[in-house]
Amino acid sequence: MSAALALVARDVRLALRTPAETLTILAFFVIAATLFAFGIGPEPQALARVATGIVWVVALLACLISLDRLFQAEADDGSLDQLVLAPAPLELLVLAKCLAQWLTTALPLVVVSPLVATMLQLSPHGYATLLASLLLGTPSLTLFGAVGAALAVGARKGGALLALIVLPLYVPVLIFAVAAVEASIAGLSPRPHLFLLAGLAVFALTLAPFAASAALRQASE
Amino acid sequence: MESTPTAGLEGRALACRRGGRTVFRALDLAAAPGDLLVLRGANGTGKSSLLRLLAGLLAPSDGRLAWDGEAVDEDPAAHRRRVAYVGHNDALKPTLTLAEHMRFHAALRAVPGDACAAALDAFGLGALAGVPARFLSQGQRRRAALARLVAAPAALWLLDEPTNGLDAASVEALARAVARHRASGGIVVAATHLEFAGASARTLTLGAA
Amino acid sequence: MNWHRYASPANFKRLSDRLLPWAAGGAALFLAAGVWSGLVVSPADYQQGETVRIMYVHVPAAWMSMFVYANMAVAAAAALVWRHPLAEVAGRAIAPVGAAFTFLCLVTGSLWGKPMWGTWWVWDARLTSVLILFFVYLAYMALNAAFDEPERGARASAVLALVGAINLPVIKFSVDWWNTLHQPASVTRLDAPAIDPSMLAPLLAMAIGFTLFFVAVAFVRIRAELVERRLEALRHARVAGEAAAERT
Numbered sequence: 001m002s003a004a005l006a007l008v009a010r011d012v013r014l015a016l017r018t019p020a021e022t023l024t025i026l027a028f029f030v031i032a033a034t035l036f037a038f039g040i041g042p043e044p045q046a047l048a049r050v051a052t053g054i055v056w057v058v059a060l061l062a063c064l065i066s067l068d069r070l071f072q073a074e075a076d077d078g079s080l081d082q083l084v085l086a087p088a089p090l091e092l093l094v095l096a097k098c099l100a101q102w103l104t105t106a107l108p109l110v111v112v113s114p115l116v117a118t119m120l121q122l123s124p125h126g127y128a129t130l131l132a133s134l135l136l137g138t139p140s141l142t143l144f145g146a147v148g149a150a151l152a153v154g155a156r157k158g159g160a161l162l163a164l165i166v167l168p169l170y171v172p173v174l175i176f177a178v179a180a181v182e183a184s185i186a187g188l189s190p191r192p193h194l195f196l197l198a199g200l201a202v203f204a205l206t207l208a209p210f211a212a213s214a215a216l217r218q219a220s221e
Numbered sequence: 222m223e224s225t226p227t228a229g230l231e232g233r234a235l236a237c238r239r240g241g242r243t244v245f246r247a248l249d250l251a252a253a254p255g256d257l258l259v260l261r262g263a264n265g266t267g268k269s270s271l272l273r274l275l276a277g278l279l280a281p282s283d284g285r286l287a288w289d290g291e292a293v294d295e296d297p298a299a300h301r302r303r304v305a306y307v308g309h310n311d312a313l314k315p316t317l318t319l320a321e322h323m324r325f326h327a328a329l330r331a332v333p334g335d336a337c338a339a340a341l342d343a344f345g346l347g348a349l350a351g352v353p354a355r356f357l358s359q360g361q362r363r364r365a366a367l368a369r370l371v372a373a374p375a376a377l378w379l380l381d382e383p384t385n386g387l388d389a390a391s392v393e394a395l396a397r398a399v400a401r402h403r404a405s406g407g408i409v410v411a412a413t414h415l416e417f418a419g420a421s422a423r424t425l426t427l428g429a430a
Numbered sequence: 431m432n433w434h435r436y437a438s439p440a441n442f443k444r445l446s447d448r449l450l451p452w453a454a455g456g457a458a459l460f461l462a463a464g465v466w467s468g469l470v471v472s473p474a475d476y477q478q479g480e481t482v483r484i485m486y487v488h489v490p491a492a493w494m495s496m497f498v499y500a501n502m503a504v505a506a507a508a509a510l511v512w513r514h515p516l517a518e519v520a521g522r523a524i525a526p527v528g529a530a531f532t533f534l535c536l537v538t539g540s541l542w543g544k545p546m547w548g549t550w551w552v553w554d555a556r557l558t559s560v561l562i563l564f565f566v567y568l569a570y571m572a573l574n575a576a577f578d579e580p581e582r583g584a585r586a587s588a589v590l591a592l593v594g595a596i597n598l599p600v601i602k603f604s605v606d607w608w609n610t611l612h613q614p615a616s617v618t619r620l621d622a623p624a625i626d627p628s629m630l631a632p633l634l635a636m637a638i639g640f641t642l643f644f645v646a647v648a649f650v651r652i653r654a655e656l657v658e659r660r661l662e663a664l665r666h667a668r669v670a671g672e673a674a675a676e677r678t
Contacts, residue, residue, distance in 0.1 A: 078311060
């Protein structure tokens with residue numbers, strides 16, 4: 001267990017020493033959302049109707065691009081061998097890396113999301129649920145993304161391949177999260193959707209560490 | 222054949238296939254406590270593959286690998302605990318200091334971190350403990366990778382070209398560490414072109430057949 | 431229980447030699463019968479008119495898209511558990527066939543949708559699920575081809591095939607959920623609830639024809655993959671031999 005905590009601490013420390021990486025992801029989040037305003041037009045009603053979807057899709061893409069180096073960097077400098085050879089189960093170490101990744105990229109996205117939502121004229125009734133859906137949904141994004149990142153270690157064309165692997169797995173998260181926010185805006189209870197999101201997170205938590213570990217063991221053969 | 226379990230590492234009829242070709246096959250090896258086994262052979266004869274196979278990173282496509290007579294794949298976690306592997310890459314993060322690297326490695330190997338400072342000292346890096354890895358030279362980085370061996374003790378050292386980029390004094394330091402490890406009953410398997418000073422090493426030449 | 435001895439490449443070749451003519455012949459027979467009964471014998475639907483005949487291709491293609499994926503998932507499990515080379519080769523060989531069936535299902539669905547819905551594409555729950563299945567096929571094939579070592583690609587894509595197999599029901603559920611939230615219920619659905627026997631006959635004939643066609647193509651493609659692997663191994667051996675000759 002202490003090995004996993006040490007790994008979380010190391011990755012958080014690495015992220016804090018090079019804050020540019022997290023800031024780049026956040027900048028992508030804001031800029032990509034801005035592009036939608038240019039694409040759709042400035043009318044507040046038009047933007048408000050699609051705001052939830054845009055915030056979520058862009059947050060999802062920001063998560064995706066931040067995963068590119070999750071395991072590839074470890075493989076490139078030889079650290080992956082040390083992780084695979086550590087006495088602790090690799091599944092636990094994968095979870096540790098996912099937790100650190102979530103803390104250093106997904107959580108900042110959640111914090112910035114109200115700003116983006118304001119720019120896109122999200123209905124005031126949607127904010128609380130938007131934050132809740134992001135908090136419940138992004139762990140699934142990180143976990144499924146970790147599977148894709150582990151599978152793509154050593155591949156010839158990392159980025160696009162990672163998107164191709166991971167995006168179909170993100171569909172349920174997107175559907176339930178947006179449904180939750182839309183329900184709140186429509187004055188309905190978002191709870192069933194949020195429960196489904198939480199269920200997805202549990203599902204991802206049980207499946208992803210094993211799949212990602214299997215992929216990492218293959219990658220370090 | 223398996224009547225007398227040999228102490229230490231023993232491989233029988235090991236075979237390795239990679240990317241559709243046989244790297245080596247029918248390879249026997251044994252290393253008892255205190256042994257230094259030096260792997261030799263031209264490029265592509267499988268020295269690195271053999272080391273990865275002994276580490277458990279790579280499963281042998283045939284044959285049996287045993288420790289103290291017990292098959293290694295029976296209890297992979299126990300094998301991971303006894304292996305210390307130094308590969309081609311130094312596994313250093315540019316922004317972490319050497320002391321942080323040693324402490325993390327000790328935590329990862331689930332051993333107390335007391336030996337970290339001594340490990341850096343053993344390879345002449347004590348003064349650089351607080352320096353991030355990106356400021357280090359090639360040789361210093363290699364020494365940091367080797368210092369891990371001392372920071373987190375393990376019974377079986379697997380070293381892939383450990384002397385790459387090292388000057389004579391650092392090779393000396395490595396030789397001393399290897400000698401101490403062997404004196405305390407450890408095993409070293411190393412792919413290297415250099416002789417370790419004072420080593421009654423046994424040699425295994427790959428690709429001879 | 432050393433069953434995979436019987437699945438060695440040589441034994442597979444013997445088995446496929448014996449079965450391939452039957453599968454190919456049966457496929458031709460059933461497809462011909464299905465096309466004839468589907469286009470000539472069976473009546474037009476009272477509601478959908480002549481366009482209902484698209485269903486005789488669309489529905490079997492949809493079945494095959496899932497059937498082939500199930501085969502891939504089984505092959506993936508065998509490849510990961512037993513590291514059986516034939517299972518690795520099988521997944522790589524049949525994935526494009528499954529993707530082609532999935533694509534056929536999407537195209538026929540779109541062709542059917544134009545007269546029915548007045549547009550080429552509708553986010554119908556079934557069609558959307560099939561679209562995502564198609565994406566998973568694409569990801570599988572891309573990952574399989576993404577590595578310099580074909581074995582690594584085969585094993586990585588096997589993990590993906592299993593992750594996909596576990597996730598596809600979840601995705602299907604979520605798409606259904608999404609669809610009921612957003613779709614008015616009165617749309618003509620892309621499924622045929624109560625089927626008249628005169629329509630069932632061509633449908634079954636086409637389904638059997640598709641399955642046999644898949645078996646025949648799978649045999650041919652797996653054999654081609656095995657030959658390619660053998661060729662690769664010989665090339666490696668030659669390079670190794672030349673390197674050894676240079677040393678001496």
